[in-house]
Amino acid sequence: MVTCTVDIDSVVHYDVQFFDEAAVVAIRNGTPSPAIPHQFPMGIAFLLTFCCAAAAFVLTGLKDYLQAQIGLSDRTLILQPESRSRQQRFDVEHVPGVYGVVEFSPNAPELEPIVTGPLCAWHACTPEPAQVDSEGKVIEWQHTSEEDGKPVTRSCLLKTAVTIGELDRLFYESAERTVLMASSHLGERLAKQALRQSDVV
């Protein structure tokens, strides 16, 4: 005989009696476990939560490691002035009708400028040689594009006779000059600002 009793004054009184231990085991085995609702999606959600938490630790560790390698503290990272890049178009000297676009950061000269081009002023496309004279100068230019998987060629109005190497050299020289001029203008402006501030003080 097994007797289970719950006897608390404030609660209902229970007095359950079983014949023997085997009856208790039989009832326990026969009682189905309550099903967990939405078990599968909940399992996926728990797994994702775990992965996100683990990834956050890994990313934080990587960030700290990289900052330590380049000697950049959190304080410097927060307090350093924001420097935006600037995009500027420039004409390629001695090649009228050809221009380029240079993106650079005047406050961070150590960053390599991104140069796009050369582009023709009529079609904003890269000019390619169509006809070359005996000296290697391109006298006719064209553009090649792809339409429906087939290459399509159209002639360009650009008439300047330069070699491909010359065009490249002039293009990069013009880009470099543009960046230098913009940086020196900025330097002058900052110097003037500093002078004005010192006058006020």
Ligand SMILES: [Zn+2]
């Ligand atoms: Zn063109």
